[in-house]
Amino acid sequence: MRRKLFAGNWKLNGNLVANGTLLRGIKSGADAMQVELAVCVPAPYLAQCSEILAHSGIALGAQDVSSHTVGAYTGEVSARMLQDFGCRYVIVGHSERREYHCETNDDVANKAQRALAAGITPIICVGETLGEREKEQTTGIIHAQMNAILSLLDPHETADIVVAYEPIWAIGTGKTATPDMAQEVHAIIRHMLEVKSAEAGRGVRILYGGSMRPENAEALLRMPDIDGGLIGGAALRATDFLSIAAAAPSPDARQTEK
Numbered sequence: 616m617r618r619k620l621f622a623g624n625w626k627l628n629g630n631l632v633a634n635g636t637l638l639r640g641i642k643s644g645a646d647a648m649q650v651e652l653a654v655c656v657p658a659p660y661l662a663q664c665s666e667i668l669a670h671s672g673i674a675l676g677a678q679d680v681s682s683h684t685v686g687a688y689t690g691e692v693s694a695r696m697l698q699d700f701g702c703r704y705v706i707v708g709h710s711e712r713r714e715y716h717c718e719t720n721d722d723v724a725n726k727a728q729r730a731l732a733a734g735i736t737p738i739i740c741v742g743e744t745l746g747e748r749e750k751e752q753t754t755g756i757i758h759a760q761m762n763a764i765l766s767l768l769d770p771h772e773t774a775d776i777v778v779a780y781e782p783i784w785a786i787g788t789g790k791t792a793t794p795d796m797a798q799e800v801h802a803i804i805r806h807m808l809e810v811k812s813a814e815a816g817r818g819v820r821i822l823y824g825g826s827m828r829p830e831n832a833e834a835l836l837r838m839p840d841i842d843g844g845l846i847g848g849a850a851l852r853a854t855d856f857l858s859i860a861a862a863a864p865s866p867d868a869r870q871t872e873k
């Protein structure tokens with residue numbers, strides 16, 4: 616059974632005071648949760664957040680990692696550095712990095728491999744633009760993005776990743792994919808994972824991301840291949856983040872419905 620994961624992607628938000636308030640709010644409601652919670656924070660705040668989250672059960676994550684291990688790469692942060700601060704997760708290939716920092720599918724795959732080598736789970740983002748969806752290219756885009764990962768990682772490594780399907784047109788726009796639209800793509804991703812390794816197909820969590828909110832989370836989370844959320848805007852308010860996580864049906868409930 617895949618344990619649901621809700622990862623907050625703070626993006627370029629936060630400061631020392633606001634981070635403390637937000638994390639204390641999340642911590643106060645996290646104990647009652649059966650799901651896993653994570654926060655992916657800006658790199659300068661890893662030390663602060665690691666300290667606040669110690670012994671809380673809430674996982675710490677970063678938003679990017681270098682595809683290099685060490686050397687003359689000004690501004691980069693390596694997987695080993697993230698490991699030093701106790702990161703359990705790192706987002707790789709977010710569409711904002713693909714678009715604004717020209718990251719290719721191969722760059723994303725290399726970053727995922729670096730994270731895995733340091734014992735950090737990459738949350739690998741894939742998704743299509745509105746134009747690509749309208750031209751019915753979604754499946755081809757997802758295949759290309761996933762194949763770059765699957766061809767680089769061995770089956771054993773593949774079982775250790777998390778995938779986030781984030782339709783780009785839904786990110787920060789208030790538009791959400793309908794549960795059926797999201798499930799269709801999640802099923803394609805699940806099938807690709809299964810072909811690579813039965814273990815990966817069964818165990819890899821596939822998150823939905825793109826304007827996930829307390830109001831729409833439950834319907835999305837009822838879909839069989841949606842295993843949680845990668846949450847941007849709504850993760851900056853503890854109550855909203857916790858309400859989304861609380862909307863996850865219990866594993867028993869979902870099985871009964873099937």
Ligand code: PGA
Pocket residue numbers: 624781785786787788824825826827845846847848849
């Ligand atoms: P959003 O962002 O929830 O604000 O749409 C999601 C993401 O970019 O990961």
